[in-house]
Amino acid sequence: MRADMTPPSDPGPAAAREMVRVEHVSKRFSLRHDHSLKQLVFSALQRKKLADTFMALEDVDLTVRAGETVGLIGFNGSGKSTLLKTISGVLFPDDGRVLLRGKVAGLIEVGAGFHPDLSGRENVYLNGAILGMTREQIDERFADILAFSEIEEFIDTDVKYYSSGMFLRLAFSVAVHTDPDIFLVDEILSVGDEPFQRKCLERIRELQEAGRTMVVVSHELDMLEHLCSRIVVLRKGRIVFDGDPGEAVATLRAS
Ligand SMILES: Nc1ncnc2c1ncn2[C@@H]1O[C@H](COP(=O)(O)OP(=O)(O)OP(=O)(O)O)[C@@H](O)[C@H]1O
Numbered sequence: 001m002r003a004d005m006t007p008p009s010d011p012g013p014a015a016a017r018e019m020v021r022v023e024h025v026s027k028r029f030s031l032r033h034d035h036s037l038k039q040l041v042f043s044a045l046q047r048k049k050l051a052d053t054f055m056a057l058e059d060v061d062l063t064v065r066a067g068e069t070v071g072l073i074g075f076n077g078s079g080k081s082t083l084l085k086t087i088s089g090v091l092f093p094d095d096g097r098v099l100l101r102g103k104v105a106g107l108i109e110v111g112a113g114f115h116p117d118l119s120g121r122e123n124v125y126l127n128g129a130i131l132g133m134t135r136e137q138i139d140e141r142f143a144d145i146l147a148f149s150e151i152e153e154f155i156d157t158d159v160k161y162y163s164s165g166m167f168l169r170l171a172f173s174v175a176v177h178t179d180p181d182i183f184l185v186d187e188i189l190s191v192g193d194e195p196f197q198r199k200c201l202e203r204i205r206e207l208q209e210a211g212r213t214m215v216v217v218s219h220e221l222d223m224l225e226h227l228c229s230r231i232v233v234l235r236k237g238r239i240v241f242d243g244d245p246g247e248a249v250a251t252l253r254a255s
């Protein structure tokens, strides 16, 4: 369940306001196998169960306060993207709930919400609308979005002809111009070339200085350690560490 936070949950002026609260969230997926008729008959004869579920997230509790940049690290398949998608509302938890204050925007997957048969320009409008901008707001920011992406001469080309880096550049540019209260970033910095990565990091720092709240997923542990005020380590769908960035990275590297 997602809902706006009610004022009574406000911790008061002493602590920054809670922007995200994840309470006891679990997410189950079914393990779907492709079965031949022979396997099906065989397992029926042996009375073995074929379909099974597993927990991608298990009893996850997480609070993110205004102005924090929280890193989310863990090995492949540990549940990082699932947790971000649950926060963004793309996925609904099976148990528990997510409470949010304000508008969430994020790059959950590079170019999610981009349509291959539309031009870069058309996709900026489509994606901007998905991320909650009005047509007027996109018109106003279009020049900045384009300039940031540096793909000017290709803006009217269908995005199916874009390289993965060009795709990322445009997607990132749209996302950082949406002005969200909570910014979710999932492993995007690794696709761009070095100059663009640097530019993205600078932009993220600007957002930090402007007091924006961020949750950033990445396998680039050294970069995250410097960027984040706090890092959460996920292992097999469970939070195993939440705190000092250096300790978090050491915890993951030791496992
Ligand atoms: N829609 C889905 N249906 C079934 N299983 C899923 C689905 N989405 C994710 N999973 C499974 O949930 C587990 C966690 O996946 P998730 O994408 O959250 O991992 P991750 O930590 O982001 O990994 P990576 O570092 O590779 O990006 C994986 O085992 C994955 O196969």
Ligand SMILES: [Mg+2]
Residues within 6 Å of the ligand: 080, 081, 082, 186, 187
């Ligand atoms: Mg992922």
